[in-house]
């Protein structure tokens with residue numbers, strides 16, 4: 001069952017930036033794990049924190065809430081949170097919650113890092 | 116166990132089969148409020164249930180969500196992560212509770228807890244079902260309140276809300292866990308036209324953008340025709356007609372004398388809200404006569 005899979009596939013340093021790649025279904029049960037990883041990534045105050053969602057197949061509101069919470073943290077130290085690999089479902093969630101105007105969404109990880 | 120796989124089409128999330136719900140009437144005789152109801156609800160569609168007051172719509176919803184045990188028949192669910200459809204009637208309380216987590220329900224009255232603020236009401240299902248940080252739950256509450264245009268009422272108690280505001284708070288709570296299936300009992304009753312249209316839009320967004328399967332009981336025909344993919348008309352405990360919205364639109368827009376039969380004329384009358392027609396002709400005249408003339 002996908003339930004036991006790790007949602008956080010990779011945390012990678014790229015110079016002053018950090019890329020966190022997520023995968024699978026990010027729901028109420030997985031949100032805490034994702035949150036821990038992203039909070040951990042914020043600790044070194046990377047200039048860019050890029051969250052790659054390419055392999056995310058499903059996300060619910062708690063996943064979105066997690067991204068918002070991290071967005072606040074990154075803003076607080078004046079870093080930048082970028083999202084890449086945003087699929088149609090996650091994009092729809094952003095639209096419905098009218099969050100698309102707050103988040104920086106990039107077509108690729110490379111472009112997010114260049115921002 | 117019956118082999119339910121053959122009975123439930125692959126794209127159906129819910130399959131209702133020969134559902135009967137009977138109550139004991141005042142004279143002790145059983146009244147079949149639902150009398151052999153069968154239909155399917157397909158993944159991601161919005162199905163609107165219509166019918167006169169007292170025809171059994173809320174009873175049907177209560178059976179679908181497992182609040183009422185049907186007298187007979189089956190209700191099958193095919194839910195994400197389950198390889199086989201499950202029969203609600205064969206489930207124990209624990210299984211039902213698991214299943215209910217996948218539903219969102221907006222009751223006719225909104226059904227908020229009166230001792231909690233609006234925000235606490237919405238947060239409750241999230242707290243019950245997860246270990247998510249309270250800061251994140253707070254954010255989710257904000258997202259849900261925003262969707263129903265209720266941000267400024269976050270810290271109010273239900274008693275301080277108008278009927279329409281209660282309903283919108285109820286909807287925010289019903290969607291707290293991002294359910295796969297949403298049940299609505301009269302979502303736009305008592306709302307002003309603008310709020311009602313906004314709720315319709317949210318219902319359509321949830322269904323079209325997030326593929327939430329929706330079952331809606333409503334008397335508001337404007338709203339029904341806006342949101343429905345398909346419609347069911349119930350009458351005297353039976354499905355009088357089920358079909359695509361366009362079929363009902365055409366029945367509505369055809370003049371009664373050009374319709375094929377009494378069923379179609381009845382649906383036409385209902386959809387148009389005509390005071391004259393087969394619905395009102397049959398309605399209780401003989402009962403009334405009996406009471407007046409014989410006093411029984």
Ligand SMILES: Nc1ncnc2c1ncn2[C@@H]1O[C@H](COP(=O)(O)OP(=O)(O)OP(=O)(O)O)[C@@H](O)[C@H]1O
Nearest residue numbers: 138139140148166167168169170171172173174175
């Ligand atoms: N617990 C019960 N015991 C006995 N009769 C009941 C019970 N619940 C409902 N009924 C009867 O079943 C019938 C259908 O009621 P229901 O509430 O389902 O109607 P409805 O279609 O939702 O009506 P409305 O449009 O007015 O909300 C009514 O005649 C009602 O009196």
Ligand SMILES: [Mg+2]
Nearest residue numbers: 172173174223
């Ligand atoms: Mg009702």
